[in-house]
Amino acid sequence: MHGPAAVKRRVSRRIMVGSVPVGGDAPISVQSMTNTDTCDVEATVAQVRALERAGADIVRVSIPTMDAAEAFGRIKAQVRVPLVTDIHFDYRIALRVAELGADCLRINPGNIGREDRVRAVVDAARDRGIPIRIGVNAGSLEKDLQIKYGEPTPEALVESALRHIDILDRLSYPDFKVSLKASDVFMTVAAYRQLAGQIEQPLHLGITEAGGLRSGAVKSAVGLGMLLAEGIGDTLRVSLAADPVEEIKVGFDILKSLHLRSKGINFIACPTCARQEFDVIATVNALEQRLEDVIDPLDVAIIGCVVNGPGEAREAQVGLTGGDPANLLYLDGSPSRKVGNAGLVDELERVIRERLQKQRDT
Numbered sequence: 035m036h037g038p039a040a041v042k043r044r045v046s047r048r049i050m051v052g053s054v055p056v057g058g059d060a061p062i063s064v065q066s067m068t069n070t071d072t073c074d075v076e077a078t079v080a081q082v083r084a085l086e087r088a089g090a091d092i093v094r095v096s097i098p099t100m101d102a103a104e105a106f107g108r109i110k111a112q113v114r115v116p117l118v119t120d121i122h123f124d125y126r127i128a129l130r131v132a133e134l135g136a137d138c139l140r141i142n143p144g145n146i147g148r149e150d151r152v153r154a155v156v157d158a159a160r161d162r163g164i165p166i167r168i169g170v171n172a173g174s175l176e177k178d179l180q181i182k183y184g185e186p187t188p189e190a191l192v193e194s195a196l197r198h199i200d201i202l203d204r205l206s207y208p209d210f211k212v213s214l215k216a217s218d219v220f221m222t223v224a225a226y227r228q229l230a231g232q233i234e235q236p237l238h239l240g241i242t243e244a245g246g247l248r249s250g251a252v253k254s255a256v257g258l259g260m261l262l263a264e265g266i267g268d269t270l271r272v273s274l275a276a277d278p279v280e281e282i283k284v285g286f287d288i289l290k291s292l293h294l295r296s297k298g299i300n301f302i303a304c305p306t307c308a309r310q311e312f313d314v315i316a317t318v319n320a321l322e323q324r325l326e327d328v329i330d331p332l333d334v335a336i337i338g339c340v341v342n343g344p345g346e347a348r349e350a351q352v353g354l355t356g357g358d359p360a361n362l363l364y365l366d367g368s369p370s371r372k373v374g375n376a377g378l379v380d381e382l383e384r385v386i387r388e389r390l391q392k393q394r395d396t
């Protein structure tokens with residue numbers, strides 16, 4: 035692994051979302067959300083499975099109606115990954131999905147209404163060991179907080195969260211996690227920082243409505259990166275206006291770059307310049323695509339020439355340094371043999387898969 039693993043994580047209480055631990059010393063889990071019509075069971079199951087294949091630890095499904103709640107039961111029966119049900123206001127939907135096997139209820143206790151209804155939802159969660167996710171969003175702050183603060187602010191987000199948390203505290207229900215999302219990086223970061231010191235529960239990170247694939251990934255990486263580097267965050271969702279599978283990939287890339295979690299190949303590649311001895315960009319792109327199925331962690335360095343090549347290649351488990359008349363392949367830090375440019379991608383894929391197999395065998 036490159037560099038020191040410097041992040042000291044905030045200590046949080048562990049909850050279980052189905053079989054996946056969140057908080058405590060559990061790995062930071064990566065989530066996404068389906069964007070199919072939940073009543074279309076076939077399409078939703080297909081998307082959940084695609085997310086599962088991409089490595090999602092947890093998937094959220096929107097449950098806007100009672101019909102969607104019934105469809106959820108059929109979806110749940112066909113997938114393995116834990117499912118969070120997203121419910122707004124209607125406590126009967128929460129009770130129904132709890133019966134049907136929801137692994138987490140995303141519902142804000144303050145929005146449920148009458149005390150007996152809130153109690154019914156919390157009791158159902160308690161009886162079945164289902165955690166609750168409180169989700170505060172700058173776009174849907176309570177009216178009185180909008181008036182008090184004039185506009186969404188970190189303090190307003192935290193005050194909103196604390197109201198929902200107080201309700202669960204009064205009902206002695208500690209198994210929850212909290213998100214405080216805004217589309218502005220600084221507002222989101224400040225809100226999480228404030229709340230992190232006030233509660234012991236896990237925090238679900240996200241920059242909401244971050245944007246399209248590239249801009250949203252960058253914005254999320256900046257915002258979540260600031261928090262994660264400080265040790266804040268137990269689970270995350272990258273929100274992109276793109277295929278949800280991309281959210282999982284970006285989420286893992288963020289965690290990989292902070293050495294918080296490893297999944298699949300960590301490519302180290304030079305940006306290329308006139309000195310490159312083979313086509314670095316085409317090689318890395320082709321390898322990324324061909325090795326998308328890999329879940330085991332492995333560092334692979336693909337470097338265009340001897341300027342930076344040997345140093346980087348020696349640090350990786352598989353490394354290639356461009357050279358003339360032939361490139362030099364490194365295995366586990368030592369020069370192994372020369373490889374030419376012809377059939378280079380095939381050869382590298384073979385070597386990487388062989389190295390992964392060796393890793394699995396030992």
Ligand code: SF4
Binds near residue numbers: 306
């Ligand atoms: Fe250029 Fe070599 Fe540096 Fe790659 S490693 S950017 S090819 S000098």
